[in-house]
Amino acid sequence: MxxxxxxxxxxxxxxxxxxxxxxxxxxxxxxxxxxxxINTEPxxxxxxxxxxxxxxMVLCKPLGMKPRDLAxxxxxxxxxxxDVAAVDVAGPGFINIKVANGxxxxxxxxxxxxxxxxxxxxxxxxxxxxxxxxxxxxGPVHIGHVRGTVFGDSLSSLLEWSGYDVYxxxxxxxxxxxxxxxxxxxxxxxxxxLGDDIGAIPEGLYPGEYLKPVGQELAKKYxxxxxxxxxxxxxxxxxxxxxxxxxxxxKDDLALLDVKFDNYFSERKLHEDGAIEKTLADMRQRGLVYxxxxxxxxxxxxxxxxxxxxxxFKATEWGDDIDRPLIKSDGSYTYFAAxxxxxxxxxxxxxxxxxxxxxxxxxxxxxxxxxxxxAVSNDEAELDVKICQIVKLLKNGEVQTMSKRSGNFxxxxxxxxxxxxxxxxxxxLYRKNEAPLDFDYDKVTQKSRENPVFYVQYAHARVYxxxxxxxxxxxxxxxxxxxxxxxxxxxLQDEAEINxxxxxxxxxxxxxxxxxxxxxxxxxxxxxxxASHFHxxxxxxxxxxxxxxxxxxxxxxSHSRLAMVxxxxxxIKAGLDILGVDAPHEMR
RNA sequence: GCCCGCGUAGCUCAGUUGGAUAGAGCAUCGGAUUUCUACUCCGAGGGUCAGGGGUUCGAAUCCUCUCGCGGGCACCA
Numbered sequence: 325m326x327x328x329x330x331x332x333x334x335x336x337x338x339x340x341x342x343x344x345x346x347x348x349x350x351x352x353x354x355x356x357x358x359x360x361x362i363n364t365e366p367x368x369x370x371x372x373x374x375x376x377x378x379x380x381m382v383l384c385k386p387l388g389m390k391p392r393d394l395a396x397x398x399x400x401x402x403x404x405x406x407d408v409a410a411v412d413v414a415g416p417g418f419i420n421i422k423v424a425n426g427x428x429x430x431x432x433x434x435x436x437x438x439x440x441x442x443x444x445x446x447x448x449x450x451x452x453x454x455x456x457x458x459x460x461x462x463g464p465v466h467i468g469h470v471r472g473t474v475f476g477d478s479l480s481s482l483l484e485w486s487g488y489d490v491y492x493x494x495x496x497x498x499x500x501x502x503x504x505x506x507x508x509x510x511x512x513x514x515x516x517x518l519g520d521d522i523g524a525i526p527e528g529l530y531p532g533e534y535l536k537p538v539g540q541e542l543a544k545k546y547x548x549x550x551x552x553x554x555x556x557x558x559x560x561x562x563x564x565x566x567x568x569x570x571x572x573x574x575k576d577d578l579a580l581l582d583v584k585f586d587n588y589f590s591e592r593k594l595h596e597d598g599a600i601e602k603t604l605a606d607m608r609q610r611g612l613v614y615x616x617x618x619x620x621x622x623x624x625x626x627x628x629x630x631x632x633x634x635x636x637f638k639a640t641e642w643g644d645d646i647d648r649p650l651i652k653s654d655g656s657y658t659y660f661a662a663x664x665x666x667x668x669x670x671x672x673x674x675x676x677x678x679x680x681x682x683x684x685x686x687x688x689x690x691x692x693x694x695x696x697x698x699a700v701s702n703d704e705a706e707l708d709v710k711i712c713q714i715v716k717l718l719k720n721g722e723v724q725t726m727s728k729r730s731g732n733f734x735x736x737x738x739x740x741x742x743x744x745x746x747x748x749x750x751x752x753l754y755r756k757n758e759a760p761l762d763f764d765y766d767k768v769t770q771k772s773r774e775n776p777v778f779y780v781q782y783a784h785a786r787v788y789x790x791x792x793x794x795x796x797x798x799x800x801x802x803x804x805x806x807x808x809x810x811x812x813x814x815x816l817q818d819e820a821e822i823n824x825x826x827x828x829x830x831x832x833x834x835x836x837x838x839x840x841x842x843x844x845x846x847x848x849x850x851x852x853x854x855a856s857h858f859h860x861x862x863x864x865x866x867x868x869x870x871x872x873x874x875x876x877x878x879x880x881x882s883h884s885r886l887a888m889v890x891x892x893x894x895x896i897k898a899g900l901d902i903l904g905v906d907a908p909h910e911m912r
Numbered sequence: 913g914c915c916c917g918c919g920u921a922g923c924u925c926a927g928u929u930g931g932a933u934a935g936a937g938c939a940u941c942g943g944a945u946u947u948c949u950a951c952u953c954c955g956a957g958g959g960u961c962a963g964g965g966g967u968u969c970g971a972a973u974c975c976u977c978u979c980g981c982g983g984g985c986a987c988c989a
Contacts, residue, residue, distance in 0.1 A: 368932075378930095381970085416931090591989090646915095649987065653986095658987070684982080684984095685984075688915075691915080754925090755924095756926085759918075759925080833928075866949085866953075872949075
């Protein structure tokens, strides 16, 4: 159901060569053969050339030929192609193609011309929603939320890059009992602000200091009026104020990471405007809801368990393991019922592709949420749920523990003050989302090769350094005005140069793949690899002056190399933009 | 007990959705190097891809079982 981004302007070399091979097969008189299983891909071992294909192994059976014999026939035909420098047949019947250098430099000209936009798919009309963070509005954003925040935001950017119309949304859980707890906690701070000795914050209330300003605000607004009222009277008054205040804090925190939402969606609104009732009525009509009782949970049985008749959603019909309750024993809706209404609302707003980013502790919800989206859209919409594993914070090689009970968790603003936005964003994406992550406080601020953030940013800065150097050495050169599209790229013939260009040309494939599979970490790894190629070439110039980017007595060659160097920055910039990390021009 | 995720070099992890002799960074070992364009460079060793079975030309990748780690498991949000 997840469609591939289209790539109108980008000629994927692998797709290109596959079509060449398919044509060869047709020319051999086998145009009716099924060629879908033919792959063209980069060989794992670079010594095998640029492109490997399994065509002969896939087609040998229907043709009744030995794989190697067929491979030789195809290889001979391929050798006629002017873009092909060499072909050989290897192993069980692989065909290895070495592409002519001219092919690379021709294609590289496209990159030089399109700059940061190289390989970026056309915009299409598909809307997609990414819901992320959705932290309970009961306090500042803390370390536990950071990974999902960065992941969701970068994934959104990545999908925007690939052509989607992306909508970022934060689901505000402002309806449940925790808001009441929050209001009570604020009330205590209010009393404190009026001079009461409140002692220790009782168990079950939020102990955080961040509620003190709210208490003062309340004291300022109401004086001691609220103290003479019953809880039923002051609670609604305080609730709104403290909630608004928490959301302010959260938005400020998110701004530290340059994260902005298109919308904050209120759960409470779903209750108030009847969306949940409407959803349930709709589902009842479609036969998705019934009254029945569930088998008791296996394993440890809750103390207060009692079997009873419940209103259930037939989640099992949509791929879930068990049917799910919609109404609590006190008659109110379950959180899940609101969640159904919420995801239905997304669908009704036109989002047929949805992504939820959740924390590791919500892994158990994946199936039911997917079931919900399928059910409420009658299989017209699809949800992908991305689970972000926990982050272990390391300082001096030791794990930083935090206890939720004391409210002593490390906040985003503390982390930000210590290391800054870029290391946080980059490192949170320098791992698969479903793998646990160690975040080393000390390492991420180091200026060395060991720090991937620095390593990549430095590559970008190095490009600009080289451009500055070129300006002072080469007559008439200025990055701002120089037309790189006019240089002769065919002068770039060294293997290391060709390899760097190949790496750069691979960017569209990496980025579209990352977008397709919702895996922004591929961008970080690619950028690290690219930086490594670039730094490596720079280092080579130390030993071999003839490989330096600026060659004293050869203006033309210098210009060609500077075009290549400039292109490194185009792609790093494009990648870092997706990650939300700055691309600095210098790093002093 | 059930569901989900994970298990790859001493450590931390990649692995382009089924390709060939499984990669990178740290760490280890061996060399080079002192200002050249900017925060060192080059090389080496290191593997039962947790384990067994299966699918096929071909498996770290797909299926199945076992073991280990993490998370979750009516009515909380």
